[in-house]
Amino acid sequence: MKAIILFGHGARDPRWREPFDRLASLWQMQHPDILVELAFLEMMQPSLEQAVASLVAKGANELTIVPVFFGQGGHLRNDFPLLLEECRVKFPNVQLRATSAVGDDDAVLQAIVDFGARAL
Template sequence: MRAIILFGHGARDVRWREPFDRLIGLWRAQHAGTPVELAFLEMMQPSLEEAVAALAGGGATQIIVVPVFFGQGGHLRNDFPALLEECRGKFPGVELSATPAVGEDLAVLQAIIDFGARAL
């Protein structure tokens, strides 16, 4: 079974998480057959390991992690690969892969341009 993790940075202010909760709700409404979990790098729960454990416990054998970051900063170049590799070691029966940061996708960038254009 395939599943997805939406992976964000995390913040001290719990309201920062609200768009991520909306993303999860949209995913579940549009892709009900594919399990999804949130995970955060720091300051919020669940961690990447906790999200992988939840999905693996539910039968997921392939998990794609989508970094909901605007670009490839130090966290995605250094911290994230280490966390992903650690999870691979702890969950050898699960195939873990990752996409580039969402902000590197042309469709995401175009959505931001469209948002700005609607504001004019």
């Protein structure tokens, strides 16, 4: 069973996660047959490992992790690969793959340009 993890940075202010919660809800509404979980690098729960464990408990065995970051900074270049490898070791029977940061995608960047244009 396939599933997706939307992976964000995390923040101290709980309101910061509200768009992530909306994003996960939108995913679930548009793709009801594919499980979705949020995960955060720091300061918020669930962690990547907790999200993987949750999805595995629901029967998922092919997980795609989407870093909801605008660029490939130190967290994605250094911290994320270590977390991903820890999950691969802990869940050896689960296929874990990751996409690039959402900000690397031209369609995402175009959506931001379109948003700005609508604001004018």
